[in-house]
Amino acid sequence: MMKKHLVMAVVPFLAFGCGDDLVDADGDGIADGVREPDTVTVVTPANPKGTVSGQVLSTDLRPLTEVTVEMTIGSSAEPVSAISDAKGNFTYKNVPAGSHVLLTFSKAGYATLRATAQVPSSAGNVPINNGNASFGPITLARLDGTLNFLVVTPQGRPAAGVRATLEATPAGAISNGDESSSMVSSVVVEATANEQGLLTFTGIPSAAELARLRNGNGEYRLWVSPIDANGDGIPDTGGYVSTYSGAEVVANSTTRLISLPYSRPQNVPLSIESSNVASLRGGGADFHPLRNLVRVGEPIHLFFNQPIQQGSLSVLMTGENAAELLPVTTNVANGGYSATINPGGAIADGKEYNIDVRAVSAEGGSMYARTGFFFTGDASAVRQTSIREVRYQEIDVVGLPTSTQLNSGETVYINFNHPIARAFNTLGQHVYVRFHWNIAGPGAVPPATGIGDAPGEHGNAAGFLLEPDEPKRPLATREPAENPAFTTIDSGYTSRWKFTYTGNPIQIQEFGSVGLEVYFSELPSRGIMGSYENYMGQPLVTNLTSTGIVQQPAPVAAP
Numbered sequence: 035m036m037k038k039h040l041v042m043a044v045v046p047f048l049a050f051g052c053g054d055d056l057v058d059a060d061g062d063g064i065a066d067g068v069r070e071p072d073t074v075t076v077v078t079p080a081n082p083k084g085t086v087s088g089q090v091l092s093t094d095l096r097p098l099t100e101v102t103v104e105m106t107i108g109s110s111a112e113p114v115s116a117i118s119d120a121k122g123n124f125t126y127k128n129v130p131a132g133s134h135v136l137l138t139f140s141k142a143g144y145a146t147l148r149a150t151a152q153v154p155s156s157a158g159n160v161p162i163n164n165g166n167a168s169f170g171p172i173t174l175a176r177l178d179g180t181l182n183f184l185v186v187t188p189q190g191r192p193a194a195g196v197r198a199t200l201e202a203t204p205a206g207a208i209s210n211g212d213e214s215s216s217m218v219s220s221v222v223v224e225a226t227a228n229e230q231g232l233l234t235f236t237g238i239p240s241a242a243e244l245a246r247l248r249n250g251n252g253e254y255r256l257w258v259s260p261i262d263a264n265g266d267g268i269p270d271t272g273g274y275v276s277t278y279s280g281a282e283v284v285a286n287s288t289t290r291l292i293s294l295p296y297s298r299p300q301n302v303p304l305s306i307e308s309s310n311v312a313s314l315r316g317g318g319a320d321f322h323p324l325r326n327l328v329r330v331g332e333p334i335h336l337f338f339n340q341p342i343q344q345g346s347l348s349v350l351m352t353g354e355n356a357a358e359l360l361p362v363t364t365n366v367a368n369g370g371y372s373a374t375i376n377p378g379g380a381i382a383d384g385k386e387y388n389i390d391v392r393a394v395s396a397e398g399g400s401m402y403a404r405t406g407f408f409f410t411g412d413a414s415a416v417r418q419t420s421i422r423e424v425r426y427q428e429i430d431v432v433g434l435p436t437s438t439q440l441n442s443g444e445t446v447y448i449n450f451n452h453p454i455a456r457a458f459n460t461l462g463q464h465v466y467v468r469f470h471w472n473i474a475g476p477g478a479v480p481p482a483t484g485i486g487d488a489p490g491e492h493g494n495a496a497g498f499l500l501e502p503d504e505p506k507r508p509l510a511t512r513e514p515a516e517n518p519a520f521t522t523i524d525s526g527y528t529s530r531w532k533f534t535y536t537g538n539p540i541q542i543q544e545f546g547s548v549g550l551e552v553y554f555s556e557l558p559s560r561g562i563m564g565s566y567e568n569y570m571g572q573p574l575v576t577n578l579t580s581t582g583i584v585q586q587p588a589p590v591a592a593p
Contacts, residue, residue, distance in 0.1 A: 082130070082131040082155075082165070083127070083128045083129060083130060083131060083165075084129050084130075084131050084153040084154060084165030084166055084167065085125060085126060085127050085128075085129060085153075085165070085166045085167070086105060086125070086126040086129050086135055086137070086151070086153065086166070086167045086169065087123070087124065087125040087126070087166060087167075087168060087169070087170075088103075088123070088124060088137075088168060088169030088170035088171070088172055089118075089121070089122045089123050089124075089169075089170040089171045089172065090103070090118045090122040090124070090139055090141075090170070090171070090172045090173075090174060091122055091170075091171045091172065091173050091174075092144075092173070092174065092176065093173055093174075093175050093176070093243050093246040093247060094246070095171075095173075097118075097120065097121045097122030097123075098118060098122050098141060098144070098174060099118055099119060099120050099121075099122060100117055100118065100141065101117070101118040101122070101124075101139055101140070101141045101144075101174070102115060102116075102117060102138075102139070102140050102141065103115065103116045103117070103118060103124045103137055103138070103139055104137070104138045104140075105126055105135055105136070105137050106135065106136045106138075107129065107130065107133050107134075107135055108133055108134055108135075113138070114126070122171075129153050129167075130153065131153055131154065131155050131165055132152065132153060132154075132155040133152065133153045134150060134151075134152050135150065135151055135152070135153065135167065136148065136149075136150050137149050137150075137151075137169060139172055139174060139206070141174065143176060143177055143178070144174040144175065144176055144177060145174055145175045145176075145177060145202075145205030145206055145219055145220075145221050145239060146205075146206075146219065147172060147174055147205070147206035147208075147217060147218070147219035148217070148218045148219065149169060149172070149208050149216065149217045149218075150216050151167040151169060152167065153165055153166075153167045154166070154167070169208065170208070170209070171208075171209055172206065172207070172208055173206055173207040173208075173209070173247065174205075174206050174219075175202075175205045175206060175219075175221075175239035175243040175244070175247065176239065176240070176243055177221065177237050177238060177239060178240060179202075179236075179238045179239050179240030179241065179243065180234065180235065180236050180238070180240075181200065181234075181235045181238060181241075181254065181283070182232060182233065182234050182235075182289040182290075183198070183232075183233040183256065183258075183289065183290050183291075183292055184230075184231055184232055184233075184289050184290070184291045184292065185198070185227050185231045185232075185233055185258060185274075185292045185294060186231055186291070186292070186293050186294065187261070187270075187271055187294055188271055188293070188294060188295060188296045188397075190293075191231075192227070192229065192230050192231030193227055193231045193261060193271070193294055194227055194228065194229045194230070194231055195226060195227060195261075196226070196227045196231070196233075196258060196259065196261055196294070197224065197225075197226050197227075197258075197259045198224065198225055198226075198227070198233050198235075198256060198257060198258045198259065199222065199223070199224050199256075199257045199259075200222070200223055200224075200225070200235045200238065200254055200255070200256050200257075201220055201221065201222045201254070201255040202220060202221040202222075202238045202239045202244060202252070202253075202254055203219075203220035203221075203252070203253065203255065204217075204219050204220060204247050204248055204252060205219045205220050205221045205239050205243075205247075206219030206247070207219075207247050207248065221237075221238050221239060223235050223236070223237055223238055232289075233258075238254075239252070239280075241280045241281075241283035241284045241287065242280070242284055243280070244279075244280025244283075245279075245280035245281045245284050246280075247280070250279075250280070250281050251279065252279070252280040253277050253278060253279045253280060254277065254278045254279075254280070254283065255275075255276075255277050256274070256275065256276050256277070256278070257273065257274070257275055258273055258274035258275075258292060258294065259273055260272055260273045260294075260297060261294065264369075266368075266369050267368075267369075268297075268341065268368055268369030268370075268371060269297045270297065271294040271295065271296060271297055272294060272295040272296060272297045273294075274292055274294055274295070276292075278290075296340075296397040296398065297340065297341070297397065302339065302340070303316075303395075303400045303402070304338060304339065304340055304342065304393065304394070304395040304400045304401065304402040305317070305338070305339050305402055306336050306337065306338055306339075306391070306402065306404070307337050307338065307339045308335075308337040309334065309335055309336050309337065310327075310328060310332075310334060310335050311326050311328065311334050311389065311406055311407075311408045312325040312326050313326050313406030313407055313408070313523075313525075314336065314389070314391055314404055314406040316339075316404075319404075319406070321525060321526065323409050323453075323525070323527055323569035323570070323571070324413055324569075324570070324571065326406070326407060326408045326409055326525075327408070327409050327410075327411060327413055328377075328381075328408050328409070328410055329410070329411070329412055330381060330382070330383050330410055330411075333374040333375060333376045333377075334374065334375040334376075334377070334389070334408070335372070335373075335374055336372060336373040336374070336375070336391070337371065337372050338370070338371055338372070338373075338393070338395075338402070340371075340395050340396070340397050341369050341370030341371050341395070341396040341397065342366065342370045342373070342393040342394060342395060342396055342402075343370065343393075343394045343395070343396045344366060344370065344396075346392075346393050346394035347364050347366055347373055347391075347392070347393045348391070348392040348393070349362050349364050349375050349389065349390070349391055349392075350362075350389070350390040350519065350520050351375075351377060351380065351387055351388070351389045351390075352387065352388050352518070352519040352520065352522075353385065353386075353387060353388070354385065354386040354387065354388070354453070354505055354528070354529060354530070355505040355507070355508050355509075355530070356388060356505060356506065356507055356508065356518035356519050356520070356522050357508040357516070357518075357519065358519055359519045360377065360380035360381070360387070361377075361378070361380050362375055362376060362377050362378070362380065363375075363376045363378070364376070370396050373393075375389075375391075381410050382410065383410050383411055384410060384411055384417065384451065384452040385409070385410050385452065385453075385529075386407060386408075386409050386410075386452075386453045386525060386527065386528070386529065386569070387407065387408055387409075387410070388405065388406075388407050388519075388520070388522040388523075389405070389406050389407065389408060390403075390404075390405045390406075390520050391403070391404055391405075391406070405520070405521065405522060405523050406523070407522070407523065407525045409453065409527070409569050411452075411569075411570065413570065415570075416570075416572065417452055417568045417569075417570050417572055419450055419451065419452065419454065419568055419574055419578065420450070420451045420578060421448060421449070421450060421451075421552065421578050421579070421580035422449045422450060422451045422529070423448075423449045423580075423584060424446065424447070424448055424449075424550065424580050424582065424583050424584065425446070425447045425449065425509075425583070425584040425585070425586050426440050426444050426445065426446045426447065426535065426583060426584075426585060426586060427444060427445045427446075427447065427509060427510070427586045428444065428585055428586060428587050428588040429441075429443075429444055429588060430588055438541060438542040439539040439540060439541050439542055440535060440539060440540040440545075440583060440585075441535075441539050442535060442536045442537055442538070442539070443534065443535070443536070444534075444535055445532050445533075445534055445535070446467075446498075446532065446533055446534075446535050446583070447503065447509070447530055447531070447532045447586075448467065448500065448530075448531045448532070448533075448550075448552065448580075449529055449530050449531075450529045450531070450578075451529070452529055452568060452569065453525070453527035453528050453529045453568065453569045454527060454528070454529070454531075454566055454567065454568045454569070454574060455502070455526050455527040455528070455566070455567060455568075455569070456502065456565075456566050464499045464500065464501075465499075465500045465552055465553060465554055465556075465557070465566060466496075466497030466498065466499065466500070466552075466553045466556065467490075467497055467498045467499075467500050467533050467550055467551070467552050467553070468490055468491055468492045468493075468494065468497040468498070468550065468551055468553065469485075469490055469491055469492065469537075469548065469549070469550045470485065470491075470492045470548075470549035470550060470551060470579075471485065471491070471540070471547075471548050471549060471550070472484065472485050472488075472491065473488060473490055473491055473537030473538060473540070474487065474488035474491070474537060474538060488537070489536075490535075490536065490537055492551060497553065498533035498534070498535070498536075499533060500531050500532075500533050500552060501531060501532055501533065502528050502530075502531055502532075503528065503530045503531055503532040504524050504525070504526075504527075504528035504530065505522075505528065505530055506518060506521075506522060509586050510589045511586075511587065511589055511590070512589045512590050513589040513590065515589065527568075527569045540583070542585065545582060545583040545584070545585065546581075546582050547581070547582075548581070548582065548583050549579060549580070549581045550579070550580060551577055551578065551579045551580075552577060552578045552579075553577050554566055554574045554575055554576060554577055554578065555575060555576060555577050557575075
């Protein structure tokens with residue numbers, strides 16, 4: 035009888051705990067109708083739930099009814115919706131515990147506010163459904179405000195048609211003290227100025243509304259776009275950005291005047307910011323030859339820091355000796371911000387040229403004037419240096435037939451086929467020039483009978499010191515000397531070098547046979563100390579020879 039009694043006691047319990055009649059219609063993880071948990075599975079719900087609730091008010095703390103509150107749970111694409119009651123309250127039930135929720139509050143005539151929060155993960159534990167994410171109070175600003183600005187151009191004319199954007203922020207508030215929640219609310223509107231330059235923004239929170247938000251720190255942010263009157267993509271005026279607090283506008287509600295700036299600051303002088311001829315740049319001019327290198331047929335590009343007046347660009351160009359002006363053409367583009375200079379067939383490969391550029395700013399009238407230089411060639415090409423010509427400058431010497439001979443004390447010029455320079459020369463090293471000619475002659479004391487027995491002759495340790503003579507003007511042919519095409523600046527590289535001749539006279543009939551040599555190979559060091567190099571930076575280490583002298587006649591009086 036004992037065994038039978040036990041079986042009868044167990045069967046009803048199994049039937050109650052495992053039958054198909056157990057229903058969980060509200061999804062809280064507990065069978066409907068169960069009041070006293072009798073197994074572990076019903077003590078903690080399988081899907082804990084919580085609530086989301088709050089209150090919506092106006093900025094003057096009056097309840098807002100019929101506010102639409104849409105809630106998106108997690109990554110769900112479909113929001114659920116509720117409406118605030120007469121007291122501004124709303125509630126969502128059965129929200130999964132631990133969920134991130136996004137609430138959007140909207141009402142006609144009020145700013146939209148979006149806020150996020152997280153339902154506590156403890157929702158659903160005993161006591162059941164006690165986890166709540168509280169929003170509120172939520173404050174929404176009315177959109178019944180108007181704000182005016184009067185905009186003028188830098189020339190003092192109405193900025194008709196200028197576009198602007200105004201942002202009022204914040205346009206709402208959340209005051210639940212819950213660090214897990216965040217809020218976004220602002221109103222952005224656009225406007226276009228009328229013929230008088232008046233900008234009118236409507237449908238925004240009034241200044242009083244903003245002043246009541248964020249502890250009185252609500253503000254308007256204004257952006258006025260630059261004006262591009264001709265639609266070429268280059269602004270004719272600069273833009274404007276400013277911020278006005280709501281309290282500031284309440285205290286002074288008059289229409290604010292905005293004077294647009296020039297597209298570039300007026301206290302900045304006109305300059306060339308970038309160019310393939312770096313010597314023309316402003317204060318950051320760079321005089322290195324390779325940064326002033328122009329290939330034959332390539333234009334010179336100029337980019338100004340502000341637009342220049344059309345027709346104000348003036349360009350002069352001359353050769354290395356500044357003897358005469360060379361033809362160039364110019365073109366101003368991009369609203370005056372850029373220009374090109376085309377020397378065309380006026381330049382040749384391997385040469386140095388001087389250039390003078392002048393222009394006037396279209397914004398305030400400041401003038402740019404700079405003289406620079408450039409070299410022609412290709413940086414990838416190797417330059418073979420040679421002597422192009424040897425010429426001496428005739429001077430008047432009393433008692434000598436000056437028109438027919440090279441005399442002691444006269445200057446001899448050696449012209450190379452392209453510009454060269456003496457690099458860092460801290461050791462006092464110089465290149466010597468020596469004649470393959472008996473410059474002492476049989477009349478010397480003691481008599482000189484062969485080449486090499488006098489200074490300045492091939493084979494003698496002493497020679498003539500070769501010095502640079504970068505031209506500032508042409509070699510003199512008249513008195514007064516010819517003026518240069520314009521005043522040039524030194525580049526540090528020149529094709530014209532010189533030395534002072536000392537020795538017996540060389541007769542004009544002998545000029546074609548006289549040989550001389552430049553001894554680059556004698557320098558004891560190479561590279562950065564004491565070397566000579568061409569404008570491509572290639573060192574000169576080989577002696578150069580030339581035969582023949584050309585006479586530069588003495589200047590004659592100008593008519």
